[in-house]
Amino acid sequence: MKIQGHGKSKILTEEEFLQILDAVPQKYRLFFELINATAGRVSEICNVRYDDIVGNTLVLRKSNTKTKETREIPLNPELVRRIKATQTDKPYVFMGRKGLPITRFCIHKILKDACDECGLVGISSHSFRRSALTELSRNNVSLRVIQKISGHRNLNVLQGYVDVSEEEIATACATRW
Numbered sequence: 591m592k593i594q595g596h597g598k599s600k601i602l603t604e605e606e607f608l609q610i611l612d613a614v615p616q617k618y619r620l621f622f623e624l625i626n627a628t629a630g631r632v633s634e635i636c637n638v639r640y641d642d643i644v645g646n647t648l649v650l651r652k653s654n655t656k657t658k659e660t661r662e663i664p665l666n667p668e669l670v671r672r673i674k675a676t677q678t679d680k681p682y683v684f685m686g687r688k689g690l691p692i693t694r695f696c697i698h699k700i701l702k703d704a705c706d707e708c709g710l711v712g713i714s715s716h717s718f719r720r721s722a723l724t725e726l727s728r729n730n731v732s733l734r735v736i737q738k739i740s741g742h743r744n745l746n747v748l749q750g751y752v753d754v755s756e757e758e759i760a761t762a763c764a765t766r767w
Contacts, residue, residue, distance in 0.1 A: 600712035601753045602721040608639040610713070613704035620672060621697065623713050623720065624648075628663045629722035629740050631656060632715045634693040638683045646670050650741070661741050 598667055601643040602610075607626060625635045628648060637654040646667050647767050652660040673683060705713050719740070727735045733745055733752075742748040 598750075599714045599716040599720050599726050602713065602717050606708075606710055606713070606719070609708045610701070610704050613707045614700055618684075618697075618700050620676065621692070622701075623669060623674070624665075624683075625718045626722055627665060629719050629726070631695050631719065631741075636684060636691045636694055636697065637680045640674070640677050640683055640693075642683070643670060643673060655741055657741050657743055659741065661738070663739060679741065699709055714760070720751050723735065723748070723751045727752040728758070733756070 595639065596712055600672070602708065609624075611622060612757065614622060621635060624630070625632065628635070628650075630650065633656075634650050634654055638650075642651065643648045643665070646665050648663045648665050650661045650663065652658050655661060663740060670728060680689060682691040684692040686696060694715070701713070705711070723736055723740055727733070736752070737748050740748060740751070742751075
């Protein structure tokens with residue numbers, strides 16, 4: 591668990607995710623839904639433009655990704671519809687001040703305030719990324735596919751994001767009995 595910036599971000603339960611969504615201001619709810627849906631990095635989602643959504647696919651531009659490689663992530667059509675419904679004449683989906691995209695520092699503050707309100711501990715913006723990648727793994731999605739979604743260059747680094755529960759360990763061991 592992450593405490594005061596140390597340790598791994600907590601994997602969110604569905605209940606915790608919904609608590610956070612209820613606690614964040616309405617205009618930022620879509621941000622947390624999108625980061626949860628894409629397993630994206632906060633800085634990547636901060637820089638999403640309306641024209642980065644092509645059909646039902648989010649295109650994360652190489653100029654905005656840590657690995658400097660473009661990624662395409664399919665989205666739920668309902669989420670796309672809700673994002674498009676917020677479209678204005680501004681280019682960014684999540685606007686900050688002065689016509690620039692919202693900053694990751696602003697997102698961290700919004701999340702911290704929501705977690706404080708809900709009494710949740712050990713959650714950071716990275717929890718959404720770890721939770722989404724862990725859920726994909728638990729749904730038996732191969733690590734190579736998860737790697738393409740997450741943008742990790744190295745499988746060893748990706749494996750650090752994927753959490754394994756005690757129940758999964760017991761089930762795996764039981765297959766040998």
